[in-house]
Amino acid sequence: MLRYTLSRMLGLIPTLILVALISFFLIHLTPGDPAAVMLGVEATPERVANLRADMGLDQPLTVQFKDWVSSALQGDLGNSFFLGRPVAEALVERLPATFSLAVAALLVAVIIGVPAGIIAAARQNSVFDGSVMVIALLGISVPSFWLGLLLILIFSVGLGWFPTGGYVPISEGFVQHVKYLVLPAVSLGFMQAALIARMTRASMLEVIRKDYITTARSKGQSEFVVVTKHALKNIAISVLTVVGMAFGILLGGAVIVETVFAYPGVGRLVVQAVTRRDYPLIQGALLMIASIYVIVNLVVDLLYPLFDPRIKYE
Amino acid sequence: MRILDEREKLLEIRNLKTYFYTEEGVLKAVDGVDLLLHSGETLGLVGESGCGKSVTSMSIMRLLPSPPGKIVDGKILFKGRDLAQLSQKEMRKLRGNDISMIFQEPMTSLNPVFTIGNQISEAILLHKDVTKREARRQSIEMLKKVGIPSPEKRIDDYPHQLSGGMRQRAMIALALSCDPQLLIADEPTTALDVTIQAQILELMNDLKKSYNMSIMLITHDLGVVAETCDTVAVMYAGKIVEYTDAKGLFGNPSHPYTWGLMNSIPRLDQNIEKLHTIAGVVPNPLDFPEGCKYNTRCPIADDKCLQQEAELQEIRKGHKVRCWHYERLEQLKKVH
Ligand SMILES: Nc1ncnc2c1ncn2[C@@H]1O[C@H](COP(=O)(O)OP(=O)(O)OP(=O)(O)O)[C@@H](O)[C@H]1O
Ligand SMILES: [Mg+2]
Numbered sequence: 001m002l003r004y005t006l007s008r009m010l011g012l013i014p015t016l017i018l019v020a021l022i023s024f025f026l027i028h029l030t031p032g033d034p035a036a037v038m039l040g041v042e043a044t045p046e047r048v049a050n051l052r053a054d055m056g057l058d059q060p061l062t063v064q065f066k067d068w069v070s071s072a073l074q075g076d077l078g079n080s081f082f083l084g085r086p087v088a089e090a091l092v093e094r095l096p097a098t099f100s101l102a103v104a105a106l107l108v109a110v111i112i113g114v115p116a117g118i119i120a121a122a123r124q125n126s127v128f129d130g131s132v133m134v135i136a137l138l139g140i141s142v143p144s145f146w147l148g149l150l151l152i153l154i155f156s157v158g159l160g161w162f163p164t165g166g167y168v169p170i171s172e173g174f175v176q177h178v179k180y181l182v183l184p185a186v187s188l189g190f191m192q193a194a195l196i197a198r199m200t201r202a203s204m205l206e207v208i209r210k211d212y213i214t215t216a217r218s219k220g221q222s223e224f225v226v227v228t229k230h231a232l233k234n235i236a237i238s239v240l241t242v243v244g245m246a247f248g249i250l251l252g253g254a255v256i257v258e259t260v261f262a263y264p265g266v267g268r269l270v271v272q273a274v275t276r277r278d279y280p281l282i283q284g285a286l287l288m289i290a291s292i293y294v295i296v297n298l299v300v301d302l303l304y305p306l307f308d309p310r311i312k313y314e
Numbered sequence: 315m316r317i318l319d320e321r322e323k324l325l326e327i328r329n330l331k332t333y334f335y336t337e338e339g340v341l342k343a344v345d346g347v348d349l350l351l352h353s354g355e356t357l358g359l360v361g362e363s364g365c366g367k368s369v370t371s372m373s374i375m376r377l378l379p380s381p382p383g384k385i386v387d388g389k390i391l392f393k394g395r396d397l398a399q400l401s402q403k404e405m406r407k408l409r410g411n412d413i414s415m416i417f418q419e420p421m422t423s424l425n426p427v428f429t430i431g432n433q434i435s436e437a438i439l440l441h442k443d444v445t446k447r448e449a450r451r452q453s454i455e456m457l458k459k460v461g462i463p464s465p466e467k468r469i470d471d472y473p474h475q476l477s478g479g480m481r482q483r484a485m486i487a488l489a490l491s492c493d494p495q496l497l498i499a500d501e502p503t504t505a506l507d508v509t510i511q512a513q514i515l516e517l518m519n520d521l522k523k524s525y526n527m528s529i530m531l532i533t534h535d536l537g538v539v540a541e542t543c544d545t546v547a548v549m550y551a552g553k554i555v556e557y558t559d560a561k562g563l564f565g566n567p568s569h570p571y572t573w574g575l576m577n578s579i580p581r582l583d584q585n586i587e588k589l590h591t592i593a594g595v596v597p598n599p600l601d602f603p604e605g606c607k608y609n610t611r612c613p614i615a616d617d618k619c620l621q622q623e624a625e626l627q628e629i630r631k632g633h634k635v636r637c638w639h640y641e642r643l644e645q646l647k648k649v650h
Contacts, residue, residue, distance in 0.1 A: 125381075211417050212425040217377050219410035219437040219488070233427045308427055309472040 004313035005302060012294055017069075019290040023283040024068055028061070038081055038277050051081075055280070068283075077284035082276050087284035091266060097167050098265035101188065101258070102250035104181045108189030109196055109246055114239060116193070117200025121208060122227050132197055139194025148187035148260040155183060165262035184261040188254055192246040199242045203235035210234075236307035244300030251296070252289035321352040323391075324528050325374070325496060330388035330398075332366075332373045335381060341599050343369040345552035347388070348626060351496070351545070356522065356529040358543035358560070360536060360575070362596055366552045367532045371498045373398075374530075375415060376405045392496070411441040414489035418501040420481035424473040424488075430457070431469035434488045441492045456487035460517060479510035483517065490521060497522075500532045515542055536575060540564060548572045551597055551607035554626060558633040568629060568640045570612045573647065606638070614642050 027034050035051040036043065052058050055078075056067060071078065077087035120132040156164040162183050168176040207213065208231055216230040217223075255267035262268075266285060273281035304311045332344040344366040351357045359367050372378050373385055376397060390397040392413065397405065417423040425433060434453035438444060444452070450469070457465035460483040473481055482502065489497060499518065503511040519542060522529055531543060539546055539560060546563045548556040548571065556569040567573040574592040594611040597603055606623045609615040618638055626636045637643070 211419055211423040214377060215415075215417070215423045215433075215485075215488070216425065216436075217409070218375055218415040220406045220408070220440050221410075221436065222406060230425050230428075234425070236427075310426060310474050 001305075001313050008298055008301065012298065015294055016291060019287060019294075020069055020072065021065075023286045023290075024065055026283060026286070027279045033057075034277075034279055038279065072287065077287070078280035080273070080278055080281045082273075082278050083281070087280050090269065090281065091284055091288055094264060094266045094269050096169065097263065098251065098254060098258075098267065100170065100177070100181060101184055101254055101263065101265055102247060104178075104185035105189035105192065105250050105254075106243070106247050108185050109192035109250075110243060112189070113193035113196030114200050117197040117202075118204055118227065118232070120197070121201045121204030122223070124205060129201075132201070136194040136197045139190050140198075142191075143256075144187045144191055145256040145260045147190055148184065148257050151183045151187055152260070165260070167264050180263075184254075184257050184263055187260075188250060188257050192250065196239070196242050196246060200235065200239055203238040204231060207231045207234045233307060237304055237311075240300055240303060240307065244296055248293040248296045251292050321355070323350060324353045324393065325349070325351040325530070326389075326391040327370075327374070328389040328391070330370065330373060330390060331386045332369050332378065332383060333386050334383050336600075339600050341382075342552050342602065343383075343599055344373060345602075347549070347552070347554055349547055349554065349557070351528050351530060353495070353528055354522075354526050355544040356519075356531055356542055358539040358546040359530060359532045359549060360534055360539055360546060361549035362534060364596055364599070365549045366599075367549055368500055370549070371415065371500055371530065371532060374498065375409060375413065376400070376402065377409075407441075410437045410489075410494070411492045412494055413496045413498065414492070414494040415498045415500065416482070416485050416489045416502050418504050420478055420485050420505065421473075423485055424481060426473055429470050429472055430476070430484045434469075434484070434491050437488055437491045452491065453487070456491050457484065459521070460484070460487045460490075462487070478506055479513065482506060482510075482514055486514075486517065486521070490525065490527075493525060494527060496528050496530065498530045498532070501534070502531070503538065504533070504535070511538075518542070548575070551602060552599060553607065553636065554634075555608065555636045556634065557626065562630075562633050566633070568633065568635045568643060569608075569637050570614055570639075570643055570646075571608050573643060574611075574613075606636075614639050614646060 033048065033052070035048050035055060035057055039048055039051060056064050059067070068078070075088055077091070079085065080087050080090055083090050116132045116136075120129040123129050152164050155161045163180055166180055168180050170177045204227075208227075213226060213230055216226045221230075252266075254263075254265055255271055257263070258265045258267035259271055266289070270282065270285045272278070273285065302313070305313060327347055327349040330344055330347040331342070334341040334343055347366070347370055349357065349359075349370075359370065361367055369378070369383070372383075374390055374392075374397060376385075378384070385398050388398065392408070397408070400408075424430070431450060431453050434456060435446065435449040438449040438452050439446065442449070442452075454465045454469050457468055462468050462480055462483050468476070468480075468484075473484070476484060486502075497518075502518070503514050506514060515538065518529060518531075521527075529542075531538070533539060543560045546556075546558060546560050547554050548563070548569065550571050556563065556567070556572045558568075563572065564576070567576055571592070578592060592611055597607055597610060603610055603620075605621045606612070606615065606619040609619045612619065616639070624636050624638045626634045628634050629640055
């Protein structure tokens with residue numbers, strides 16, 4: 001198991017190099033001179049030349065890449081031009097907020113999605129099942145920023161239950177922290193809940209027809225235990241997989257919802273970086289988000305044997 | 315009073331009708347089945363694929379997928395109680411306790427993510443008032459009884475760690491863990507190798523005697539019937555067409571369908587060219603023919619058979635047949 005974990009971690013290296021390559025070349029794929037683009041049309045040639053030298057853009061590409069990778073490995077992602085501070089520092093500072101939001105949204109998604117999927121499957125073709133399917137379809141089609149705006153209108157502006165936006169760190173009080181989290185978490189988590197519900201329902205419908213489910217019933221077991229013990233453990237892997245994917249997406253993809261709720265997470269930083277063409281920051285954020293996604297996937301893979309004895313990592 | 319009737323009736327099915335209400339229409343999977351199973355006996359239920367054998371057994375267990383399946387008529391008398399009228403809650407007390415079931419695929423009938431011990435203990439804990447430790451002890455005991463070597467170790471194995479034959483033994487251990495009076499075995503050996511098949515059948519026979527239980531053995535293998543069954547019911551298109559003791563069936567098949575089935579068993583002493591299979595196909599249960607349902611394939615069918623279906627009538631002691639012309643069959647037998 002330990003050896004497997006280590007080899008899997010080594011296996012991540014090519015993926016991460018690829019991500020690094022893409023992040024790096026991003027800057028060179030944009031038309032024109034990045035330094036000139038960043039400084040705008042009114043910049044003097046000297047300032048542009050200075051910035052080029054600062055960013056190492058005057059060096060050959062291979063040298064630039066080598067430098068970038070070796071500093072990235074040491075945790076140095078360069079300096080943000082507009083923030084005037086190291087990119088890594090700026091990202092790490094935003095990480096707790098984004099992490100809180102991702103966890104909260106995932107909770108919403110799992111708490112709604114998994115039971116909804118299970119009950120819908122257990123009562124296939126019932127009114128409940130139909131409603132779950134319709135709501136899930138809505139959840140997948142409605143953009144989360146739109147849902148966010150709707151929630152702000154109803155629960156902040158209308159009822160005044162939650163703030164319209166902003167963020168309070170957990171260190172300044174859990175209740176306040178949660179209060180600011182609820183609406184963005186629901187707007188983000190809803191779509192994931194819909195995906196998880198559909199996936200759970202589909203796996204459940206497949207498993208519930210298996211012979212071993214009939215065996216469990218033929219023992220005299222109640223339908224509740226048949227579903228929650230015999231069927232659930234058999235769909236655990238599929239559910240875990242979507243949940244892992246959802247978490248990866250939530251960690252990296254809160255860009256728009258964070259903007260709608262003026263939530264100071266990584267996503268909003270990325271939006272600012274893009275509008276200001278802060279290339280080092282964009283590169284760093286991309287690398288970080290991709291790494292997190294890859295690591296979450298690895299963790300999910302490593303959890304499989306807990307749920308299925310047929311899977312063994314030697 | 316005839317001696318035959320003095321045996322204790324364990325299960326008596328009268329005019330059972332189980333239909334599936336599908337989008338294409340009403341599918342009459344079981345359409346008036348009558349069966350009688352005495353205590354301590356093995357009843358063979360034979361018939362071609364799709365004739366309703368499994369649906370009959372699922373009706374007895376009351377485990378039909380519902381919707382679309384529904385018992386629309388008839389009685390399932392188990393020790394005098396009509397199972398068709400019981401609530402699911404009452405049925406749960408009987409399942410696994412008084413009536414157990416084993417299935418065709420030992421690969422898929424055990425839950426892959428729980429140990430054998432967990433699955434057997436679960437049944438024991440459901441029906442007996444014992445501790446977990448005692449349930450485990452009894453599970454090991456059961457595994458020993460069904461001939462699984464080193465049961466103390468095997469009990470913590472997952473199904474995929476056992477061979478097909480061992481899995482079926484584990485399944486039998488599970489089914490018998492609470493001393494059922496009736497074991498329904500739905501093609502328990504079809505998926506196994508021939509040598510393993512024989513072992514499993516022998517095991518079931520031995521256990522039947524030591525537990526004094528009855529077995530309803532579903533199969534389409536007449537060889538298995540000849541070896542293990544006391545009584546045989548031949549099923550065709552949702553109905554029983556012949557019912558008698560095993561000797562009577564093989565010595566004197568009296569329904570043209572039974573006769574056809576027997577002729578379709580390949581025999582070493584016969585020329586392959588003479589091998590006889592039943593012409594035509596099983597009628598679609600969504601659209602059965604008028605009259606006798608076998609009339610589309612029967613070599614001796616006439617106008618009467620096209621119009622009206624015969625009742626299941628006793629033609630000699632303990633031998634029932636659903637055919638107008640069972641006597642005419644005798645002449646046909648002579649020709650072949
Ligand atoms: N859940 C269901 N929904 C609709 N029709 C069904 C369902 N289960 C069984 N049937 C139909 O009922 C009929 C009888 O099926 P059954 O499974 O009892 O056949 P069988 O005699 O056990 O055949 P086999 O030897 O292949 O196991 C078939 O036509 C089948 O298609
Ligand atoms: Mg069957």
